[in-house]
Amino acid sequence: MTRTLPPRARPVALALGLLVAAWLLVHVVDVHQTMELVLLAAVGVAVIQALRLRGALTVARDAGEQALLSGAQARALLANAPAAIYFRDREDRFVFANDTAARMVDPAGRELVGRTLDDLVPPEVARSLRAHERIVLHEGRVIRHEQVAPHADGTDHTFLVTKFPVRDDDGAIVGLAGVTLDITDTKQAQEGRRAAEERFRGAFHGAPIGMAIVDLDGRYVEVNRALCQLLGRSEEDLLGRTVHSITHPDDVAASIRAIERALAGEQRVYQLEKRYLHLDGHPIWVTLHGTVIRDAEGCPTAMLRQVQDITQRRDAEQRLRHQADHDPLTGLLNRRRFEEEVAAAVVRGTGALMVLDLDHFKLVNDTRGHYAGDRLITAVAATLRNRLADGDVVARLGGDEFGVLLPTADREEAEVVASAIVRDIEATVSGAARGVTCSLGIALLDPLLSGEQALVRADLAMYEAKENGRDRWAHYAADDAPQPRMKTRLDWVQRLRDALDEGRFVLDAQPILDLRTSEVRQHELLVRMRDDERGRILPGEFLEAAEQFDLVQELDRWVVGRAIDLIARHRAAGQELVLEVNLSGKSLTEDRLLALVERRLHETGVPASSLIFEITETAAIANMAAARRFAERLQALGCRFALDDFGAGFGSFYYLKHLPFDYLKIDGEFIRDCLDDETDRLVVAAVVDMATGMGKQTIAESVVDDRSARFLRRQGVDFAQGFGVGRPRTVEEILAV
Structure with a gap:
């Protein structure tokens, strides 16, 4: 029949088994499943049951032998436990060691029982281990520490070691038991995570562009120095503040929509251009890259935002757009942009179009130079701006030619404005360039015409004014018979086009x-x-x-x-x-x-x-x-x-x-x-x-x-x-x- 430990030995076995189980729960819980813990705890109990304590436990030899051999399942669990489990007496000899322990220290994985530390590890390692073990053997304390030591594979590994004293019935310490777990891979993973976190923190806070972590309510959780400098605000001012509180009011809605789409899972990364408000109130154009941070289940937990200042680029684009649409000398719209305005007005079918040209302007350039001509053009442009009402459009079409669009004017209103323009320009240039006047042509907009045709009609009327004596305006009326000279020009335009x-x-x-x-x-x-x-x-x-x-x-x-x-x-x-x-x-x-x-x-x-x-x-x-x-x-x-x-x-x-x-x-x-x-x-x-x-x-x-x-x-x-x-x-x- 199966023999058991005597009653006096059972508390020792139970205590050692519980210690092993407790150690495993403390140190392995983060990497093993619950069932594995139960099995390992059983291994711990089996270890204690299997120990042969030479004279340390008052147990009959035959009972010890039977205990060691009892239970094939227990032996298998013991042999294959992931931790090295062993017992050494005070002479430093292994009384018991499982297969894992043998594989850790002996390249051939040979039996350790009867061998000493000096037989298995380098002298310096043996001295280091004994220094720790004095606390166990002489003070009876449990020790736990990490040890870097050579593994049987020839490389240094990191081990998590727990050692505790084993006492006889009289309480005398007769040896020590130990559980050693190879945590090299776990240690490297932890160090890798720490290094990755340190790299991220370094990149986050040292980045030359603004960086921020924002919670799901849109509040700043962490910001870097570059973002603070960009916004002119301190870290204390930003933390806890919502991103929308410093966003330009016109851009808040678009920003909210982008964030909502990202959080809803439509896109993990979102990007938009928006304006922040600097502490002093001026807007700052930025490109915002947002990344949703999710947990293992895919639920969003926060957002990482990268903010790059593009104010100069936006200003340059605005200048380029302005240059593309405006005459550089006068700041008025240029011909291309004016033609677009005319085309849009023609669709509406209301308004009047004017083309005006300065009479004898070339004489100014030829006799007084182009600088004087440019000053005269600039003065005429200012006169036109001052004369026209809000909503009217004025452009420099080229050279000394200007265009005016009155979007809501009828024939009578257009003629009143034309008369005023002719008088104003005469007054403007009379002192600067004697003999320079203005000829102006008017054409009412017709939805049946294209913008180009409307401009041709205004051009024809302008040349009619020139030929009638200059310093005046003329009207193109589609329902009237055109003047012979006007008809000739109109014919030439059509012939050229054909x-x-x-x-x-x-x-x-x-x-x-x-x-x-x-x-x-x-x-x-x-x-x-x-x-x-x-x-x-x-x-x-x-x-x-x-x-x-x-x-x-x-x-x-x-x-x-x-x-x-x-x-x-x-x-x-x-x-x-x-x-x-x-x-x-x-x-x-x-x-x-x-x-x-x-x-x-x-x-x-x-x-x-x-x-x-x-x-x-x-x-x-x-x-x-x-x-x-x-x-x-x-x-x-x-x-x-x-x-x-x-x-x-x-x-x-x-x-x-x-x-x-x-x-x-x-x-x-x-x-x-x-x-x-x-x-x-x-x-x-x-x-x-x-x-x-x-x-x-x-x-x-x-x-x-x-x-x-x-x-x-x-x-x-x-x-x-x-x-x-x-x-x-x-x-x-x-x-x-």
């Missing part, structure tokens, strides 16, 4: 002679319009109308595109071709033309140096700064520029100062009679000297014969163009490949 839509523009090319080599190195492209009745119409008849009604930009884009195609076709045939293309002053500030040139050069591989853009010296350039940027950007690509008709107006030297040119084309007025007119010869010599000093080249226009060409060569002129060199012919004839 020609563009139907592809009825064609190009001629005129050769340009290199006077040093007597070779034709480049050609100038000249645009013509085909008409079924009249044949080829020269630009003198249609170009003014194209300029007046803003069709010239589209025409210029067509010519430039065609020029690049011609150069590409010749390159494919092994021939180099250089073409000069005339540009309107209005095109010189147009982003669409710039984009077209850059894109087509890239697509075709045409060298940018094959394109020379000609700007007539008398062209009206509305924005010199923008024109300079346009020219410099194309010049950076490798394109070249020529100042055409040099000397024909008074602004030549101003253009030379502000625009980058490679060629000066001497106006034909000084070339045709240069052999017989001393003044012409002096002008030619002066222009050549100036161009040479500036590193430019010269092209003489209107060269009539070889004799003139030889004279110009002697004067140092580089190129010649005119009937004496070659007449314009179609590109198909002169540039055939």
